[in-house]
Amino acid sequence: ISPLQYPVARRDESVVETHHGVEVNDVYRWLEDPDAEETQKYVDQQNKISQPFLEGCEAWKKINEKFTKLWNYETYYCPVKHGKYYYFEKNTGLQNQDVMYQQDALDAEPRLFFDPNALSEDGTIALVEKSFSEDGQYMAYGLSANGSDWFKIHIRNVETGKDLEDVLEKVKFSEISWTKDNRGFFYCCYPHQEGVTDGSETQMNENQKLYYHYLGQPQEKDVLIAEFPEEPTWQFQTVVSDCGKYLVMLISKECRDNLIYYANLEPEADITSKLPIKKIIEKFECDYEYITNNGSKMYFRTNKNASNYRIIMIDFENPREENWQTLIPEHATDVLDAVRCVNEDKLIIHYLHDVKSVLQLHSLQSGELLHKFQLDMGSIVGLTGKRKSSELFYQFSSFLTPGIIYHYDFKWNNFTAKVLREIKINLEGYSPSNYKVEQVFYESKDATKIPMFVVYKNSNSEKKTPRPCFLYGYGGFNCSIYPSFSVKDVMFLDTFDGVIAYPNIRGGGEYGEKWHNAGRLLNKQNVFNDFQAAAEFLIANNYTTKDRLVIQGASNGGLLIGACINQRPDLFGAAIAEVGVMDMLRFHKFTIGYAWCSDFGNLDEKEHFENLIKYSPLHNVHTPKSPSEEYPSTLVLTADHDDRVSPLHSLKFIAALHEAVRNSEYQKNPILLRVYSNAGHGSGKPTSKIIEENADIFTFMLRSLNIDKVH
Numbered sequence: 200i201s202p203l204q205y206p207v208a209r210r211d212e213s214v215v216e217t218h219h220g221v222e223v224n225d226v227y228r229w230l231e232d233p234d235a236e237e238t239q240k241y242v243d244q245q246n247k248i249s250q251p252f253l254e255g256c257e258a259w260k261k262i263n264e265k266f267t268k269l270w271n272y273e274t275y276y277c278p279v280k281h282g283k284y285y286y287f288e289k290n291t292g293l294q295n296q297d298v299m300y301q302q303d304a305l306d307a308e309p310r311l312f313f314d315p316n317a318l319s320e321d322g323t324i325a326l327v328e329k330s331f332s333e334d335g336q337y338m339a340y341g342l343s344a345n346g347s348d349w350f351k352i353h354i355r356n357v358e359t360g361k362d363l364e365d366v367l368e369k370v371k372f373s374e375i376s377w378t379k380d381n382r383g384f385f386y387c388c389y390p391h392q393e394g395v396t397d398g399s400e401t402q403m404n405e406n407q408k409l410y411y412h413y414l415g416q417p418q419e420k421d422v423l424i425a426e427f428p429e430e431p432t433w434q435f436q437t438v439v440s441d442c443g444k445y446l447v448m449l450i451s452k453e454c455r456d457n458l459i460y461y462a463n464l465e466p467e468a469d470i471t472s473k474l475p476i477k478k479i480i481e482k483f484e485c486d487y488e489y490i491t492n493n494g495s496k497m498y499f500r501t502n503k504n505a506s507n508y509r510i511i512m513i514d515f516e517n518p519r520e521e522n523w524q525t526l527i528p529e530h531a532t533d534v535l536d537a538v539r540c541v542n543e544d545k546l547i548i549h550y551l552h553d554v555k556s557v558l559q560l561h562s563l564q565s566g567e568l569l570h571k572f573q574l575d576m577g578s579i580v581g582l583t584g585k586r587k588s589s590e591l592f593y594q595f596s597s598f599l600t601p602g603i604i605y606h607y608d609f610k611w612n613n614f615t616a617k618v619l620r621e622i623k624i625n626l627e628g629y630s631p632s633n634y635k636v637e638q639v640f641y642e643s644k645d646a647t648k649i650p651m652f653v654v655y656k657n658s659n660s661e662k663k664t665p666r667p668c669f670l671y672g673y674g675g676f677n678c679s680i681y682p683s684f685s686v687k688d689v690m691f692l693d694t695f696d697g698v699i700a701y702p703n704i705r706g707g708g709e710y711g712e713k714w715h716n717a718g719r720l721l722n723k724q725n726v727f728n729d730f731q732a733a734a735e736f737l738i739a740n741n742y743t744t745k746d747r748l749v750i751q752g753a754s755n756g757g758l759l760i761g762a763c764i765n766q767r768p769d770l771f772g773a774a775i776a777e778v779g780v781m782d783m784l785r786f787h788k789f790t791i792g793y794a795w796c797s798d799f800g801n802l803d804e805k806e807h808f809e810n811l812i813k814y815s816p817l818h819n820v821h822t823p824k825s826p827s828e829e830y831p832s833t834l835v836l837t838a839d840h841d842d843r844v845s846p847l848h849s850l851k852f853i854a855a856l857h858e859a860v861r862n863s864e865y866q867k868n869p870i871l872l873r874v875y876s877n878a879g880h881g882s883g884k885p886t887s888k889i890i891e892e893n894a895d896i897f898t899f900m901l902r903s904l905n906i907d908k909v910h
């Protein structure tokens with residue numbers, strides 16, 4: 200494709216803004232309006248180029264068939280007991296949405312309980328939230344459409360299988376927390392949000408409010424429990440304590456740090472008006488996560504004075520910090536990643552040890568270690584258990600094992616978990632023993648040691664010939680990349696005899712708070728340096744070569760890809776930027792974007808503006824003036840109902856890229872944008888759309904990389 204064929208986006212030179220004394224143009228500002236005819240025309244023009252390039256390609260059909268076959272394996276998730284029944288989700292393979300089943304016992308015949316596939320032809324209605332009443336009589340659940348963050352709450356009577364009349368609207372970023380009397384639940388919504396709320400809008404989400412809903416009542420009768428009109432960006436995470444006597448409100452305004460407020464709940468008492476709120480933590484400086492409580496003694500997982508997190512007890516009757524107690528101190532090297540209270544007085548704790556999962560049992564009373572569950576190298580991807588139950592289920596996964604679900608009952612008193620289900624893929628002759636998983640540590644630009652998982656066929660162990668290599672990154676928001684199974688990895692390994700590489704770059708949570716801090720705000724460039732250093736390591740050690748190397752990332756990871764192709768266009772053969780944050784001067788203006796200032800910085804502050812404009816993908820495109828400045832083959836992906844990261848980011852970025860390369864004689868590699876319809880940021884995506892998108896991506900890789908053989 201000649202760059203001269205790329206659609207021309209109108210440049211509106213009149214849009215100029217001054218940030219801390221610096222004038223910045225924003226000529227594609229008009230692309231921020233998703234409803235403008237001009238915007239929709241531009242999207243169509245882009246799809247008219249990208250779709251034929253992808254789906255029109257001879258190989259696409261074969262890749263789609265192979266990916267479909269590979270995806271078509273029966274998968275399960277951890278069961279959990281509510282009331283007298285067990286529930287588990289399962290997918291026979293190609294079902295668009297996972298299906299819920301109900302059992303009287305773990306070995307009893309499962310009954311179909313809830314099938315979201317029945318709710319829409321194309322599987323775009325997803326079950327995104329589930330919360331059972333204490334007695335298991337009701338399931339309150341959330342349905343979202345087209346991948347939007349918005350969902351509607353419905354309530355199902357589990358005995359009759361019938362829904363109540365209640366439907367709660369304008370719900371987003373909300374738990375569903377039942378009172379223990381089974382009469383109703385707390386939830387959050389945005390009652391004042393005007394206009395369209397289907398995920399195609401870009402309007403900021405402000406003034407979230409906490410309500411209580413009584414079963415059988417219409418939404419307008421819901422009781423307003425708490426609101427903070429003077430703090431429009433505050434968000435609630437609410438939980439009714441295990442004992443039912445407290446409503447714990449963890450309030451955040453960004454993607455880290457929260458306050459601890461609470462209200463007393465009198466079981467059986469009517470909730471008729473706002474609850475009196477008491478304040479325990481009043482400053483945004485750390486993360487606190489409720490675990491359980493014994494009376495007023497409340498247990499939290501926190502990074503307060505503990506970069507690797509620890510477990511503390513705060514007595515709500517005596518909350519001053521000097522009275523806090525440490526139940527489990529911070530580990531010197533391992534991150535206390537997740538914890539649940541089970542079997543009345545035990546804590547099951549998930550630690551990360553050099554990015555590998557460790558599962559430990561501790562006493563709630565003393566904190567002492569009671570048992571270490573044996574795990575292979577890999578990750579705990581599911582964990583269900585309750586304080587009131589002696590049963591525990593956990594799901595293990597690794598690059599090469601799709602999933603093994605374990606069951607342990609504390610009544611057995613032997614700490615020996617049993618395999619409940621083993622998940623297998625359908626690939627002729629597939630066996631984990633054919634592959635090697637390495638964890639290497641490479642040096643980044645500032646000599647920091649970065650761990651990286653590398654996976655390849657045993658036959659490539661000697662690295663005689665460099666292979667096609669898939670390099671994935673995220674790098675932010677305390678989000679750790681665990682070694683776990685993904686079909687697209689097996690597809691890449693098997694189809695291209697390739698290498699998969701997952702560097703645990705800074706900004707993630709792999710080494711706790713310090714790792715996150717080292718990759719955010721003014722340290723954000725470390726993330727890009729770590730990722731580029733991973734590419735250099737893989738090339739220097741003959742795993743691959745530049746023209747066989749493809750990089751991929753989504754969302755904050757899409758920003759990573761955008762920044763890396765601007766900074767090092769010479770380093771990669773292909774780049775895939777999914778639902779990326781590309782306009783770092785305006786991310787906070789749309790939907791929930793303002794919450795990302797904790798990683799990106801606040802534009803009102805000069806030092807953050809100066810930092811952001813240095814790496815913002817939209818503001819750092821270049822015109823290739825020599826072969827080494829040519830952009831790699833680049834595929835930018837987004838979707839029309841993505842209200843987590845609005846598609847405007849990708850539209851403006853591709854417009855700027857096309858403008859920059861249009862008249863460059865050095866830009867031969869294609870730079871394409873594909874905008875999917877009736878799809879969102881990723882959660883709840885139907886299998887059919889996942890397969891279609893991966894067929895596009897693999898076709899793009901095949902056409903862009905130096906691939907010597909295709910299976």
Ligand SMILES: O=C(NCC(=O)N1CCC[C@H]1C(=O)O)OCc1ccccc1
Pocket residue numbers: 372434451452453454676753754755756780791794795843844
């Ligand atoms: O925005 C996020 N999470 C971060 C997120 O989704 N990000 C952060 C950057 C872009 C995008 C991504 O990487 O998926 O979650 C929504 C939310 C709800 C309540 C309070 C705060 C935030």
